[in-house]
Amino acid sequence: MTIRSRQIMALGSTAALGLLLVWGVIRLPDFGAYPGPYSDVLNAAAVAERHVTNIPSAVNFDYRAFDTLGEEFMLFVAVAGLAVLFREQRGRSNRKNPSVVQVSEAVRWMGSGLIGFTVLFGMMIVLHGSLTPGGGFQGGLILAMTVLLIYLIRGDEAFERLSRRAFVEALEAAGAGAYVLIGLAMLTTGGMFLENLLPIGRLRELDSGGTIFLINLATGVEVSAAFVLLFAEFLEESRKPSSER
Amino acid sequence: MNVLPYVIAVWLFLAGLYGVATSRNLIHLIVCLSVAQSSTYILLIAIGYRQGAGPPIFTYVPPGTPAVDPVVQALALTDVVVSAAMTALLLAVAVRIYKQTGTLDPQKIRPLRS
Amino acid sequence: MEPLVPLLIALPLLGAALLMVLQTAFPRSWADGFAITTAGGVAVLGGFFLLETADTPLVYWLGGWTPRDGIAVGIALFVDPFSAGIATLIGLLGTASLIFAWRYFDSVGRMFHALMLVFIAAMVGFCLSGDIFTLFVFFELMSVAAYVLTGYKTEESALDGCLNFAVTNSIGAFFILYGICLLYGRTGALNLAQIGRALGGGPADGLIMIALLLIATGLFAKSALVPFHFWLADAHAVAPTPVCVLFSGVMVELGLYGIARIYWTVFDGPMTGEQAAVRTVLMIAGTVTALTGGMMCLLQRHVKRLLAFSTISHAGVLLIGLALLSPQGSAGASIYLVGHGLVKGALFLCAGILLHRYRDVDEISLRGKGRELPMTGVIVLLAGLALAGLPPFGTLLGKSLIEEAARGHHYGWVSAVLFLSSALTGGAVLRAGGRIFLGWGRTAEEEASGPTEQEKPETKEARRRMHWTMVAPPAMLVAFAALIGLAPNLGEQAMAAVARFHDRSSYAGLTLDGRAPAPAPILLSSRSGSNIGTGLLSAATAVALALFELFRNRLPNRVDKGIRRMLRPAVFVLNGWHSGHVGDYVVWLMIGTTLLGALWLVTVQLI
Numbered sequence: 001m002t003i004r005s006r007q008i009m010a011l012g013s014t015a016a017l018g019l020l021l022v023w024g025v026i027r028l029p030d031f032g033a034y035p036g037p038y039s040d041v042l043n044a045a046a047v048a049e050r051h052v053t054n055i056p057s058a059v060n061f062d063y064r065a066f067d068t069l070g071e072e073f074m075l076f077v078a079v080a081g082l083a084v085l086f087r088e089q090r091g092r093s094n095r096k097n098p099s100v101v102q103v104s105e106a107v108r109w110m111g112s113g114l115i116g117f118t119v120l121f122g123m124m125i126v127l128h129g130s131l132t133p134g135g136g137f138q139g140g141l142i143l144a145m146t147v148l149l150i151y152l153i154r155g156d157e158a159f160e161r162l163s164r165r166a167f168v169e170a171l172e173a174a175g176a177g178a179y180v181l182i183g184l185a186m187l188t189t190g191g192m193f194l195e196n197l198l199p200i201g202r203l204r205e206l207d208s209g210g211t212i213f214l215i216n217l218a219t220g221v222e223v224s225a226a227f228v229l230l231f232a233e234f235l236e237e238s239r240k241p242s243s244e245r
Numbered sequence: 246m247n248v249l250p251y252v253i254a255v256w257l258f259l260a261g262l263y264g265v266a267t268s269r270n271l272i273h274l275i276v277c278l279s280v281a282q283s284s285t286y287i288l289l290i291a292i293g294y295r296q297g298a299g300p301p302i303f304t305y306v307p308p309g310t311p312a313v314d315p316v317v318q319a320l321a322l323t324d325v326v327v328s329a330a331m332t333a334l335l336l337a338v339a340v341r342i343y344k345q346t347g348t349l350d351p352q353k354i355r356p357l358r359s
Numbered sequence: 360m361e362p363l364v365p366l367l368i369a370l371p372l373l374g375a376a377l378l379m380v381l382q383t384a385f386p387r388s389w390a391d392g393f394a395i396t397t398a399g400g401v402a403v404l405g406g407f408f409l410l411e412t413a414d415t416p417l418v419y420w421l422g423g424w425t426p427r428d429g430i431a432v433g434i435a436l437f438v439d440p441f442s443a444g445i446a447t448l449i450g451l452l453g454t455a456s457l458i459f460a461w462r463y464f465d466s467v468g469r470m471f472h473a474l475m476l477v478f479i480a481a482m483v484g485f486c487l488s489g490d491i492f493t494l495f496v497f498f499e500l501m502s503v504a505a506y507v508l509t510g511y512k513t514e515e516s517a518l519d520g521c522l523n524f525a526v527t528n529s530i531g532a533f534f535i536l537y538g539i540c541l542l543y544g545r546t547g548a549l550n551l552a553q554i555g556r557a558l559g560g561g562p563a564d565g566l567i568m569i570a571l572l573l574i575a576t577g578l579f580a581k582s583a584l585v586p587f588h589f590w591l592a593d594a595h596a597v598a599p600t601p602v603c604v605l606f607s608g609v610m611v612e613l614g615l616y617g618i619a620r621i622y623w624t625v626f627d628g629p630m631t632g633e634q635a636a637v638r639t640v641l642m643i644a645g646t647v648t649a650l651t652g653g654m655m656c657l658l659q660r661h662v663k664r665l666l667a668f669s670t671i672s673h674a675g676v677l678l679i680g681l682a683l684l685s686p687q688g689s690a691g692a693s694i695y696l697v698g699h700g701l702v703k704g705a706l707f708l709c710a711g712i713l714l715h716r717y718r719d720v721d722e723i724s725l726r727g728k729g730r731e732l733p734m735t736g737v738i739v740l741l742a743g744l745a746l747a748g749l750p751p752f753g754t755l756l757g758k759s760l761i762e763e764a765a766r767g768h769h770y771g772w773v774s775a776v777l778f779l780s781s782a783l784t785g786g787a788v789l790r791a792g793g794r795i796f797l798g799w800g801r802t803a804e805e806e807a808s809g810p811t812e813q814e815k816p817e818t819k820e821a822r823r824r825m826h827w828t829m830v831a832p833p834a835m836l837v838a839f840a841a842l843i844g845l846a847p848n849l850g851e852q853a854m855a856a857v858a859r860f861h862d863r864s865s866y867a868g869l870t871l872d873g874r875a876p877a878p879a880p881i882l883l884s885s886r887s888g889s890n891i892g893t894g895l896l897s898a899a900t901a902v903a904l905a906l907f908e909l910f911r912n913r914l915p916n917r918v919d920k921g922i923r924r925m926l927r928p929a930v931f932v933l934n935g936w937h938s939g940h941v942g943d944y945v946v947w948l949m950i951g952t953t954l955l956g957a958l959w960l961v962t963v964q965l966i
Contacts, residue, residue: 003267003269003352006266006267006942006943006946007267009946009950010263010266010267010942010945010946010949011263013946013949013950013953014259014262014263014266014949015259016949016953016957017259017262017949017952017953017956018255018256018259020569020572020952020953020956020957020960021255021258021259021537021569021573022252022255023565023569024541024565024566024568024569024570024572024573025248025251025252025254025255025288025541025569026248026251026252027564027565027566028248028251028292028541028544028545028566029544029545030247030248031247031248031249031250031251031291031294032247032294032295032296032297033247033295033296034292034293034294034295034313034314034544034547035547036314036543036544036546036547036548037430037547037548038314038316038430038431038432038547038548038549039293039301039312039313039314039315039316039547041427041430041432042315042316042432043301043308043312043315044308044309045432046308046315047303047308048308053302053303053304054301054302054304055301055302055303055312055315056301056315056316056318056319056322057319058315059315059316059318059319060319060322060323062422063422063424063432063433064316064319064433064434064492065421065422066421066422066434066493067320067323067434067492067493067496068323069372070481070484070493070496070497070499070500071323071324071326071327071496071500072323073372073375073477073480073481073500074327074330074331074496074499074500074503075326075327075330076376076379076477077474077477077500077503077504077507078327078330078331078333078334078503078507079330079333079334080379080470080473080474080507081334081337081474081503081506081507081510081511082330082333082334082337083470084468084470084507084510084511085334085337085338085341085507085510085518086337086340086341088512089341089344131304132302132304133300133302135322137322137323137326138322138326141326166382166383169379169382170379170380170382172379173375173376173377173378173379173380173473174376174380176372176376177373177376177377177380180369180372180373180376181373183365183369184365184369184373187362187365187366192362192365192419192420192421192422192423193362193364193365193369193419193421193422194365194421194422195421195422195423196422196423223326226330227330230330230333233337234333234337237340258533258537262530262945262949265526265530265941265942265945266942266945266946266949267942268942271522274526274941274942278526278529278530281530281533282529282533285533285536285537285540288537288540289536289540292540292543292544316549317543320492327499331503331529334503334506334507334525335522335525335526338510338518338521338522338525339522341518342518342519342522345518351519351940351941351942352940354519
C-alpha cells in the first residue's frame with residue numbers, strides 16, 4: 001500500500017473497530033460497581049488462610065501461582081532472547097571501549113548517597129511482599145535499578161564487575177528454576193503442584209505465608225537478574241565500537 | 246459518566262493501533278504498541294474498582310472492610326513487568342535491523358521480496 | 360496417576376532453567392540429549408494421559424485450591440483426550456525437531472535448547488489450561504518464545520520477519536485480553552467452566568458478541584487465518600527449520616483448538632440460538648482462507664514460504680471442520696489436525712535437509728539437485744500425497760469426516776472447497792518435489808513470480824553425507840501419519856470424545872462440582888470412515904496439477920500464454936498485499952476484525 005492509502009485505511013478501520021469496542025464496553029457494569037464473586041471470596045478468606053495481608057501478593061504467589069510462573073518465564077525468555085540477538089552480531093570486539101555516558105561530579109556525589117538506601121529499600125520490598133504492597137516483581141526491579149545507579153556513578157568497571165554475564169544469567173535461571181522446584185517439591189510430599197505445605201507463620205510478621213515467602217524471594221532474584229542482564233546488554237550496544245566513528 | 250474509564254481505555258488502544266499501522270519509524274511503532282498494551286491494563290484495573298472501597302491490603306484494617314478486586318491488580322502487576330521486557334526485546338530487534346539495513350523506516354526495510 | 364499432570368509443563372520448564380544455569384558446564388551433545396529426553400518425556404506422558412482420560416477427563420487443581428460452592432478459587436488443568444492428544448503431538452514434534460537439530464546446527468548456544476523447551480512447555484500449558492487467564496498467559500509465553508526462536512539464527516538473519524510476527528501476534532494477544540476483561544466484568548470469574556455457568560443460557564447480548572469477536576480474532580491471528588495470516592510466511596522464511604516444524608505443525612493449530620475450547624465451554628450457552636450465524640460466518644472465513652492459502656502456495660518458489668502458505672490453507676480447512684459445530688465435524692478436524700501436523704513437520708525437516716546440503720531453498724535453483732537424496736525425495740512425495748488426501752493417511756480420515764458433517768448440514772459445497780484446497784497444496788508440494796528431486800520442469804524461469812530471497816544458510820558449510828538423525832525423524836513422522844489413518848475405529852472414538860468436548864454442562868459439572876459426567880451417547884448412524892474414492896481422486900488431481908505446472912512449456916504456446924494472462928491480475932493483487940510491511944498487516948488485522956464483527960452482528964440481528 002502507498003503511505004496515503006495506508007493512512008486512510010488505517011483511520012477508517014480504527015474508527016470502525018473503535019465503534020465495535022465501545023459498543024461492547026458500555027455494556028460492562030458501571031465503573032465502581034464490580035459485582036463479581038471471585039474477589040469477595042478471596043478478600044474474605046486470604047487473610048485467615050494464608051496469614052498474609054497483601055492480597056494481590058497472595059493471589060499472585062499462591063492462589064494463581066501458576067500464572068505467575070508463566071509470566072516469570074516470559075521475562076526469562078524475553079531477556080534471554082535479547083541477549084542472543086545482541087551477542088550474535090557483536091562478537092567480542094568492543095567490550096573494552098569506553099561507554100558514551102559522561103557523568104558530572106554532582107550526580108556522582110548524590111548517587112553515592114542513594115545507593116545504600118536503594119539496595120535496602122529494594123530488599124525490604126521483596127521481603128515484605130506478603131505484608132505490604134510490593135513483592136518480588138517490584139522489589140527485583142528496584143534492585144536492578146541499583147545496579148544501573150552504580151553504572152551511572154562509578155562507571156564501567158564497577159558495573160562490569162557486578163554484571164558478569166555468566167553469573168547473572170545463571171542467577172536468573174536459578175531464580176526461575178527455583179520457582180518450579182518449589183512447586184515440584186510439594187508434589188513429592190503428596191500435595192498438588194504449587195500447594196503450600198509450609199507453616200504459614202504469624203499474621204503481620206515476616207514469616208507469614210509459607211511458600212509465598214519463598215516464591216517471592218525466587219521471583220525477586222530472577223527479576224533483578226533479568227533486568228541487570230537487560231541493562232548490561234543494552235549498555236554494551238551503546239559503546240563506541242572500535243572500527244566505526 | 247459511569248463507563249468513561251472503559252471508553253478511555255478503548256481510545257488509548259485505538260490510538261496505539263493507529264500509530265502502529267501508520268508509523269514511519271520502528272522505535273515510534275514499538276512505543277505505540279506499548280501504549281496499546283497499557284490500555285489493556287487500564288481496562289483491567291478499572292473493571293475491578295468498587296465505589297468507596299479501599300485497597301485490598303489488610304495490614305492496618307481488619308479483614309472484611311470493603312476492598313477492591315485484588316485479582317485484577319495481581320494480573321496487571323505481573324503483566325506490566327513482563328511487557329517492559331517484551332518492549333525491550335522488540336527494541337533490540339529494531340536496533341539490529343538498524344545496524345543491518347541502516348534505516349528504521351518500515352517502508353524502506355527491504356522485506357522478503359524478490 | 361493424577362500427580363503427574365503438572366509434570367507435562369513443569370519438567371520442560373525446569374529443564375530449560377537447568378540448561379541455562381549449567382550452560383558451559385556440559386558439552387553440546389549432552390544439552391542435545393537432555394533436551395531430546397525431556398521432549399520425549401512430554402510425548403510419552405501425553406500419550407499416557409491420552410489413553411487414561413479416554414473415558415473420563417481429569418481435572419487437576421493447582422495449589423490444591425478446589426472450588427467452593429461452585430466458585431473456582433484456583434487454576435484448573437483439564438486433561439481430556441483432546442488436550443492430551445495435542446500435548447502428545449507437541450512432544451512428538453518437539454522430539455523430532457530436536458533430534459534433527461542435533462546434527463543440523465554446527466554451533467548453537469545452549470539457549471536454543473532452553474528456548475525450545477520453554478516453547479514446548481508453553482504450548483502444552485496452553486492446551487491443558489482450564490482457566491481463561493492461564494490460557495492467555497501461556498499464549499503470550501508461547502508467542503514470546505516463538506519470537507525469540509524466529510530471530511535466532513546462527514548466521515545473519517532477516518529480522519523483519521521476526522518483527523512482523525511479534526507485532527501482529529502481540530496485537531492479537533491484546534485483543535484476547537480485552538475479551539477476557541469483558542467476560543470478567545460481566546461474570547467475575549476466570550475459570551472457563553464458571554464463566555460458562557455464569558453466562559448461562561442467556562441471550563447473546565452485545566458484550567458477549569464483542570467478547571467472542573475479540574477472543575476469536577486474537578486466536579485467529581495466531582492461527583493465521585485470512586486476513587490475519589500475513590505474518591506466517593515471513594516468519595517461516597526466516598526461522599530456523601526445527602522451529603518451523605513446531606510452528607506449522609502445532610503452534611498455528613493451537614489457536615483453533617483454543618477457540619474451540621473457549622467456545623464450547625463459555626459461549627455455547629448464550630450462543631445456542633445463534634449457531635447458524637456463527638457457523639455461516641466462520642465457514643466463509645475458513646473457505647476464503649483455504650482457497651487463498653492454496654493459491655498463494657502455488658505461486659511460491661521459496662520452499663519454506665510454500666509450506667507456510669499450505670499451512671494457512673489447512674488451517675482454513677480446520678476452521679471449516681470446527682465451524683460446523685457438530686461432533687462429526689470436530690472429530691474430523693481433530694484427526695486432521697494431528698495428521699497434518701505430522702506431515703507438515705516431516706516436510707519442513709526435508710526442507711531443512713535441502714537447506715543444510717545445498718544452502719538454498721529456492722525451488723527453481725535447486726532443480727535436479729535432489730537426485731542425490733532419494734530417501735528424502737520419497738518422504739517428500741509421500742507427504743505431498745498425504746496433504747492431497749491419499750489413503751491411508753490420517754488427513755483423509757479427517758477430511759472425510761468433515762465432508763460428511765458438512766453434507767449433513769446441507770453445505771455440500773464444502774466438499775468442493777476441501778477437494779480444491781488439498782489439490783492445490785498437495786500439487787504445489789509435488790511440483791516442488793518433482794522439480795527438486797527429479798529434475799523435471801523448465802530451467803531458470805520466472806513462471807511463478809513469488810518472492811525469493813538469498814536464504815542465509817543456517818549451517819556453516821554444505822555437508823557431504825546425510826546423517827541418519829536428519830532423515831529418520833521425517834520418515835517416522837510420515838509413518839505415524841499413515842498409522843493414524845489406519846487405526847481401527849478412530850473416527851468413532853473421536854466422535855464419542857467430541858460429544859463430551861461439546862457438552863458444556865458436563866465440563867462444568869466435572870470441574871466445579873467434581874461430578875463425573877454421564878456417559879456420552881454413541882452416534883452409530885453417521886459414517887466414520889475414510890472416503891477412499893475421494894481421497895484417490897484428490898491425490899490424482901494433485902499429481903495432475905503438479906505435472907501441469909512442471910510441463911507447461913510442452914503445451915501449445917497460446918494456451919500457456921492464455922492461462923498466464925488470465926491469472927495475472929489475481930497474482931498481482933495477491934503478491935501486492937503480501938508486502939512485508941508491518942503497518943499493512945496491522946491494517947488488515949483491523950479490517951478483518953471489523954468485517955467479522957459486522958458480519959456477526961448483522962447475522963445475529965443485534966443491529
